[in-house]
Amino acid sequence: MRTQAVTEEAEQQHEEPAAAPDSEAPAGTTAAELEAASARIAELEEEVLRARAELDNAQKRARRDVEAAHKYGLEKFVNALLPVKDSMDMGTEAAASATDMDGVREGMALTLKMLDDTLARLDVTALDPVGEKFDPEFHQAMTMEASNEAPAGTVLRVMQRGYLLNDRLLRPAMVVVAKAAE
DSSP states (O other), X not given: OHHHHHHHHHHHHHHSOOOOOXXXXXXXXXXXXXXXXXXXHHHHHHHHHHHHHHHHHHHHHHHHHHHHHHHHTTHHHHHHHXXXXXXXXXXXXXXXXXXXXXXXXXXXXXXXXXXXXXXXXXXXXXXXXXXXXXXXXXXXXXXXXXXXXXXXXXXXXXXXXXXXXXXXEEEOEEEEEEEEOO
16 A cells, blocks of 8 residues: 555656746755755764764673673672681681580581571571471472371471572472371
């Protein structure tokens, strides 16, 4: 349809004689209009160049930001874990010369508490599903055991805890699941 309309318009222009130039218009009108149009084109071309440059700069900034996020994204996490590492180093040194293992155990317990507190500050939550119904979304069954105390499909023991980061599963809990006693 568009082609037909263009064709009809071309035929009408071909049939109609060209209008005589308006004798009342000043002679420089077309030249002035042409000059104004050329100036406007130059302005628009410059705007396009500036817009392209801005876009290019924005893309470069975005690339740098992504690179920095990849490179330094773990900075907060690592800084939070360094005190735990320091505590473990001190505990290892103390254990090498310790004759009293109670002090070493106490130091390990304090270090573990420090690690748990650090993970909590980073919104990492441990999954400890003992007694809960087995959920394959959060649990990985390692084995099944017959049980008279727990209903079938219930988690009896946790072999390895699972963890969530901001409600997103990092690692499922590895569990032993109850089955009906025979």
